[in-house]
Amino acid sequence: MHLAHAFPTSALCASLFATGLLAEPQHFSLAEKLLLIALIVASAWLFWKRFGVVVDKILHSRKDPGFQLFPIGKRVWDFFWEVLCQAKVIRERPLPGLAHAFVFWSFLAFALVTLNHVAVGLGIGFLNPAGAFGRIYYWFAAAFALACAVSIAGLFIRRFFVRPIWLSREGHAISYESGVIAGLIFALMATYLAAFFVTDSSLAARLLWWAHTLSLVVFLPLVPHTKHLHLILSPVTIFLSRGSFSQIPPLVGDEDFGLVTGKDLTQLVSLQAYSCVECGRCTEHCPAANTGKSLNPKEIILGVRGYLNEFGPTAEELLLGKYNSQEAAFQCTTCGACEFQCPVGIEHVPIIVGLRRGAVNTGAWEDSHGTKLFLAMERNSNALGMSSAERDKFVQKQELPIFDGSQEYCLWLGCMGGYDPKGREIISSFVEVMRYLGTSYGVLRKEKCTGDPARRLGNDLVFQELAESNLEMMTQQKVKKIVSICPHCVRTIQEDWKDFGAPPEIEHHSEFLARHHARLPHQNTGEKIVYHDPCYLGRYRNVYDEPRTVIAAAGTLVEAERNRERSFCCGAGGGLAFLGEEQGQRVSAVRAQELVATGATTIGAACPFCNTMFRDALASSGENSPRLLDIAQIAANQIKAAPSQ
């Protein structure tokens, strides 16, 4: 009894130990036992009736090409950190996330409780509440039950009274099934807690026991019929992720054109579609959904689920049809915020790109800007449709050395660096830095587009031709190390070209600058500089600090409201810089406003596309808009300002 004094006393705690251990009805009649068995069997059967169908659909989906289970270390870590510790769930939406975490942990904590509860009903209870282990364990479970009850009540209030829009689905704002499940969970916790206040032999205990049991047997079959299927699937989904962020699978054979019909859905896609919890964190961070477009990442995934439910994984109906629209699929900038936010391991970007592939590779996508882009890439090997002579002129004018295999770095200009006036300024600035450092580098005589816009839009024909042609050229030219000013080029060369060969090493110029930071002159003017994390550098490559190092040396670094892994896209990715943007507000305008609102006098960028998008958006801000500079320019300015050595 002295245990009660060792802990902070509250009437409840004291009463738990003083008055009661968990009450367990001691004797169940044969009729009751049979009833219990019947209920369990019925519940399990109803559960399997639906769950079996889902498992079946997943298993009958196509196998994922290129899926590697090993190395397994990262998978185990992700399982531990994301599933058991609920890290992302809590970090990205702290209060509701913590509440959910408590509910989840209660489920785990209750494992033995539930087993014992049923065993007791059959007369073979094994965990005596009065025993040494039993006391501690049941108290431990009770603490969780309390936390869970409070949490579920809070989440209920949030869903039904606060009603954040992200939780709603098109057409129905309130999810009644969530209410029912919440009620059941609350009932389970309440019946458990209440059992501490009654005695073993009382009628109350028996009633509570049956109430708890009924809650259980009703809860179980509801799971596969609702989004609560994630209870079972999401740990598997997180464990079986594709292996890296936004990894686009290869096409296999002559008949594979991407996600065209149900037959093309793979096991991972189906598994992910059924794991969706409808939490809306993806949509909450989506630049398209936030600017009035049709695209809603949650609806894309639920659309795949709806398709699977109605047509199944071997159907011939088009995926972009009843449940998902072509229009929405082509509004995605592939920024990855959705995939990054998803707490149950859904990988949205490969799915959206897969849907695009299905439309583009079969010619079903008819868009005048898209066609113009593809034709430009076919004819001129660059996304802008410019003559390569223009790039040659620039290289000559800037007196850039030609790469001949002897230099350490190959400086990749890319389409923006080679043809866009602003991109060229960034190159010129970076070249200044390299000259200052005495870095040995050269520029290739001929460059073709890395194929990024084609890759993200799903045109594998154009992408393959560009990737193969570039790889061949780089092998011939003996390119070993590349440095590039464009995160899209970096990503495409390092990851996407792997489908067709072994690409050379490549890094982004921010990584180069950070590494040489100590050798570069610093002139801190104290001015406020806000840094915008490019999607393809931040979320895609995990490079957040290096550009900040450069900026912090030149001024006072300020952060936008949405920064680092939550950075809000500039709107250019996914090939969208080349398409028309008709619906809603311009993504670039929204982000530009956010950056301007920080009060910074300079916006620091690290991607020529972000730079170009903001330049247009800032044009409407008038005379007092902040300067827009790439980090290369910020670094070069400090060289210029430094007293000569």
Add this chain to the structure above:
Amino acid sequence: MSSVLVFLENKNREISRISWEAMAAAHTLAEGLGLPVDLALAASPGNPIFEKIHGKAPRTVYAIDDKLLHDYTADGFTEAYRQLIEHVKPAYVVLPHTYQVRDFAPRLATRFKQVLISDVTGIEAPSGTTTPAFIRQLLQGKLNATYRHPGTGVCFLSVQAGAFRADPAHGGATTLEPFHPKLDAGQIRVKPGEPFRASAQTVDLGSAAILVSVGRGIKEEANLPIVQELATALGAELAASRPICDNGWLPMERQVGSSGQTVAPKVYLAIGISGAIQHLVGMKGSQCIVAINKDENAPIFEVADYGIVGDLFEIVPALTAAVRKVKA
């Protein structure tokens, strides 16, 4: 005696300027070879159009007369011209390079087992033993090529607009000879409809010969009339770069650029446009680019054929006035 035979073209009851240029080219050629020049025109002898014939006097002017030639058809003109050529037996046949000539002249040349040397921009007179050489452009104007006609038989050539200066107008007496080809209605297989103009309701930047395009340099919506007046004076369509359309100052259909329209007019005036890549890709195919911008380093000047560095608020009104003066 052989000659140089020039076929003139009747356009809206006038002999087109390019026909006079073809005649001038023919005279250049003929003088070098010491040959006379004959003219031909599909019109009845009484047609007052023949009074318009001027410049160096030709030997004969043939009026090709047949009612089946009243409306142009390839079959009709090919056959009628063929018969005249058989009659006159020239050494050279010169035509103006018009849409109409491109339509029938290759057929005509083939009937003589010849090949038309089309779109000639220069003629090198013969000297000594060399035959004349004809210069035309290849690869969309990036290369000049010199062609010769080593064969026997008639040499057909068509002359590019503006390549030769037409002789100044001064009247002269000419000998008119009517020529009646034998044509059969059954020979004419194509039925032509009435020419018409496309309706001018929707904005069609693609078909405008001149575009006046405005960018951020215009600063405010209220300043647009300055540019609008220039467009009207030039008979041009108004276009804009993206920020102007984004602000709603001009409709989206007028946007030129990567997320707007791609255009290739004869003249593109970029006013207050810096020349960002997204805009350039939409208009770099224009035949002649004129840039007006106060920033001499603006990228637009790199692609422009003509540029004026200065304040558009002064230059554009001056330009409008100058254009009006010339058109008056």
Add this chain to the structure above:
Amino acid sequence: MKIIVAIKQVPERDARIRIDAEAKWIDLRDVEFMMNESDAYALEEALQLKEAHGGEVVVLSAGPERVGKTIREALAKGADRAIHIESDDLAGYDALGVASLLAAAIREDDGEDPDLILTGLQSDDLGLGQTGVILAELLNLPHASLILKIEKTGSGIKVLRELEDGWFQHLELPAPAVLTIQSGNSKLRYATLMGIKRAKTKEVRRVTVADLITVDPGAKPADPVVQLDRVSLPSKQRTTQILSGSPAEAAAALVEKLQFEVRAL
């Protein structure tokens, strides 16, 4: 409908221009090739007609082995089969000679006579703009040029022709006929992965010039009547002329340029 589309493979539009050793053409090293632009529009017209009326689209092209890539592109976009006249020395023929070969291949093709023969208006390299019209004469068929739209009618076809200065005209003609197609009238389609994969199984019939002459001795091209003597670079390259002076002076200078050099006023 059976439609034959004659397409030409030309050097890419922005190829670096260097004169070759014989000064008769450009140096083709490092030059990429592509389908002639107006031929791509002709192909598009043909494919749209096939989609509307059924039938087959046959692509016809002459040239060396590398032409195969352009032919495959046409097959990938939807043409049903192709005829490749293999020749490494087309420059040795004049326009009439090349057209004779094309005409022979068309006459010799199996199956029905074509309802329509389409070509682009002119090629991006030589720009003679005559092959289609010559072809019509050799095959003794009616023709129309600068065509923007084609409609099938009960008795033949009705086409929209472009005239100068923004005027247009409709023409009616019987089929079979030859049409030369103007660029820019339709939305081109892009080559798709599915198209390329399917193209692998489509027939490409290869014939040599000798084969054609064997079947039809009359097809032998005569000696060229027009010969390319030499090529040279134009003396004036594109440079930017900055017009200076007061606004009024610069404006006047510009107007003069527009009038006399550009000839746009």
